[in-house]
Structures are given as C-alpha cells and as structure tokens.
Amino acid sequence: MISPSELIKTLRPTKSVTETKVVTIPPRPPKADIIFSFDLTGSMLAILNTAKTKAIDLMNALDVLGVDINYGVTSHMDYPHFYANFHGYTAQYGSPGVDYAYQLNQSITSDRTVVSSAINSLIIGNGVDFPENYTRVFYESYADPSVGWRPGARRIFVHFGDDVPHDDNINQGLPKLPQTTGGDPGRDEVANTPDDLDLQNVLNEMALNGVVLLECHTTNDFIDNWEYWAGITGGKAFITSSASLIEDLVIEITSLLSNPTVSNLHLIASPGYEAWLTSVTPPSYPSVPTGESRNFTIIITVPAGTPPGEYTFLISAIADETVNYGDQTVRITVPCRGCQLIYLD
Structure with missing residues (x-):
C-alpha cells in the first residue's frame, strides 16, 4: 500500500x-493470475484426469491465501511435422491431424466454472518423439496478448510436463555436455526461419515480462535442467504425481505467492x-x-x-x-x- x-x-x-x-x-501480492498449461501427449493422461476432477478444489483451496486470483488454461502436444537435420536432429515431432503446438483454451478470468470446463474439454493427443515444444508454449505466455494478464497481477505459469523441450542445446548454462533435441520452429512451424525460438532466450523474456514458471514434472529425468530453467524466471520445478497433484500445487503456489x-x-x-x-x-x-x-x-x-x-x-x-x-x-x-x-x- x-x-x-x-x-x-x-x-x-x-x-x-x-x-x-x-x-x-x-x-503476499494483492492480485495474482495463474495459467494452467498442459502437455497433452499420451503419457500425461493420469495428470490430466486428476486436473479435470480436482480443478475447482484446487482453486478453492487457494482462497485461503487472501489473494485475488484469476485463472486461465493453455495446452499443447507438439508440432505435427517431420523435421530433417534441424540443429543436428531429425524426427517426426507430432502426429499430423492430431497434435497441435499451442492453444489458448481459456483467457484469464475470475469465472472458475469456465476454467474448469476448459480443462475438462482437453483431449489427450499423441506426440511422436520424446522432446516436446515447451519452448513455444513458454513463448506464448508473454507473446499472446489474448492470454489476458491483468495489469499489476503476479503472473504464474503452471506447466504440467514430463520431458524436455526442443532446443539446439538443452544443457546450455549447466555443467553438462552440449545436447541437441532439435530446434523449435516457432509460429510458422517452418525450420530455420526468423521466428524460430531458443529456449534460454524465451526463459529470459518470461522473466523480463514478469511471468514465473512453476514446472510440475512427473519424472526425475532432467529435473536438474528443469530447476535451472524455472529458476531463470524466478520460479521452480518439482516432482508430482496424479495422487498428490492438488496438495503439491497448493504448497508450491503458496510458496511462490509468499516470497520473503x-x-x-x-x-x-x-x-x-x-x-x-x-x-x-x-x-x-x-x-x-x-x-x-x-x-x-x-x-x-x-x-x-x-x-x-x-x-x-x-x-x-x-x-x-x-x-x-x-x-x-x-x-x-x-x-x-x-x-x-x-x-x-
């Protein structure tokens, strides 16, 4: 005040x-906006089903914080294309006709019923290779004006995933050998064009735009990478499961909104x-x-x-x-x- x-x-x-x-x-901040962003590739089915049944419970549980919280929903699978020698990586990223790279399913709103309905409308896709297009989804957190962040609100991007992003070197900034998982082609979905996205640049832009990444991961694989990536934005990564998802989220969101x-x-x-x-x-x-x-x-x-x-x-x-x-x-x-x-x- x-x-x-x-x-x-x-x-x-x-x-x-x-x-x-x-x-x-x-x-705590007077206002906060939270986006729930779902990886909808096949391995995420259990997490999605829990979110569908418990979304209202989660939002109601956060009321105890005394913060004016609004919510929104985004989702993705992967680019439904084949890419050859894209930063030294060749693979079919996603399934044509099934998978998509990004959707804004619900702009930020105070209407929890609408948010719950958006989550319940999500349908699991496929995904073909192991990496996913997380970089694109993180990019849209600040680049898509239709997301609708409220002026002055704390911005938290809660992402549910279980793999690593496509990137020319996912180990950049870490004491590991370089490793490519292919490039992210950006909105035009074409490799090696000006709108291609780089993971580390996107994470830095999230930080500059005040968007904090909270990564809810379902596997220990690459968790040190995820802790580093989320930390760039001022956020964190944690391991969860369908059984403990709601309790874990309440704890972690409360922690982010209670910075000392x-x-x-x-x-x-x-x-x-x-x-x-x-x-x-x-x-x-x-x-x-x-x-x-x-x-x-x-x-x-x-x-x-x-x-x-x-x-x-x-x-x-x-x-x-x-x-x-x-x-x-x-x-x-x-x-x-x-x-x-x-x-x-």
Whole structure:
C-alpha cells in the first residue's frame, strides 16, 4: 500500500509539488493470475484426469491465501511435422491431424466454472518423439496478448510436463555436455526461419515480462535442467504425481505467492502522465522484505502548456517487474490564466 493514499493540489503549468510517500509491502501480492498449461501427449493422461476432477478444489483451496486470483488454461502436444537435420536432429515431432503446438483454451478470468470446463474439454493427443515444444508454449505466455494478464497481477505459469523441450542445446548454462533435441520452429512451424525460438532466450523474456514458471514434472529425468530453467524466471520445478497433484500445487503456489522479499521496488505514473513525475528519490529499492516499508520523495510538475482543467492519475508501487503493491490517486487542478488560486493541502 501507499501512504498517503491521495494527493490533491492546484498548480499552474511548470509548477511543482514535492511529497514523501511510504510504500509498505504486504505478505503476499494483492492480485495474482495463474495459467494452467498442459502437455497433452499420451503419457500425461493420469495428470490430466486428476486436473479435470480436482480443478475447482484446487482453486478453492487457494482462497485461503487472501489473494485475488484469476485463472486461465493453455495446452499443447507438439508440432505435427517431420523435421530433417534441424540443429543436428531429425524426427517426426507430432502426429499430423492430431497434435497441435499451442492453444489458448481459456483467457484469464475470475469465472472458475469456465476454467474448469476448459480443462475438462482437453483431449489427450499423441506426440511422436520424446522432446516436446515447451519452448513455444513458454513463448506464448508473454507473446499472446489474448492470454489476458491483468495489469499489476503476479503472473504464474503452471506447466504440467514430463520431458524436455526442443532446443539446439538443452544443457546450455549447466555443467553438462552440449545436447541437441532439435530446434523449435516457432509460429510458422517452418525450420530455420526468423521466428524460430531458443529456449534460454524465451526463459529470459518470461522473466523480463514478469511471468514465473512453476514446472510440475512427473519424472526425475532432467529435473536438474528443469530447476535451472524455472529458476531463470524466478520460479521452480518439482516432482508430482496424479495422487498428490492438488496438495503439491497448493504448497508450491503458496510458496511462490509468499516470497520473503520483492525486487526492484519503484514508482510509476499512469500511462500518459509519465512526464508529470519529474523526480523520484531514490529511483528504486533493489530488495525489500515483505512487511517492511520504504520511503520515496517525489516531485510532480505540471508540464508547460497544459490546458486548464482537472487531471487525475495514479502513482503506483511496482516490484518483481509487473506486480502492483499499491496506488495513490493524484488530482491536480490546473487553473485558468488569471484565476485566483486556492491551494488545497
């Protein structure tokens, strides 16, 4: 939260007001959006069936956190094509006419019945080779605007999988020998074109867009890779099973929403009013423990040439790339030229 919650002033163009704001970080973010993303290749049937029967129970169990949570659903199998010598790898990725690379089954919504229905509509496909097109699905988490992340919400991408992505070197960044599992051809599904995707680049972009990967894996194979990959986004990987899936998810999502610190706490003005916020001291705090407060001294200046009128906008406290931890409403009255000024404190 931000204190004070409101700033009201009357100022002529080029005139300024200085104020100290106190930002307090709560134990958990006020809002969170969670995407459930399913690998629908044949080996994932047991996990999918559990998710179908327990989706509502899972969402209801997370209510105890006191966070405003919305949900969405995506799914994939693999690209339904054959690729020859794609980064040194040759294979049929998925089954033509059956498998698909990506679907947004339900945009983020507060309607849990709709989310549960979307999960229950999912149908297991095939998949041919062992690696899957996880990189493409992670890419769409920030590239598909129809996903519908809410401004200011913590973004969690829960992925259910059991293998490794297609990538030219899945061991990049790890103390292992290079290993190729083929490239990811991207949206055009054609190898060696400009929209091909690289796993490590996509994970870094997830982090920059505030999308945290929570990988629910059903096998120990390559779990050290998955821990490294999820960690790039600020997330984690864990082993689960159909029997313990819901309990495991509640524990892991609770952990992600209860981080002991937030990073890069800073203030921003509403779009269109960035030029009014002429100074913020300090510009940011690199790390702030939850439950603690930090002070910012700001200067708001009415831009030269601003017409008379009342201007209302927000100053927002942002951390962890995208998460909003509070707003202050600012109301500035710009008087007409020659009018008597009545300053309101």
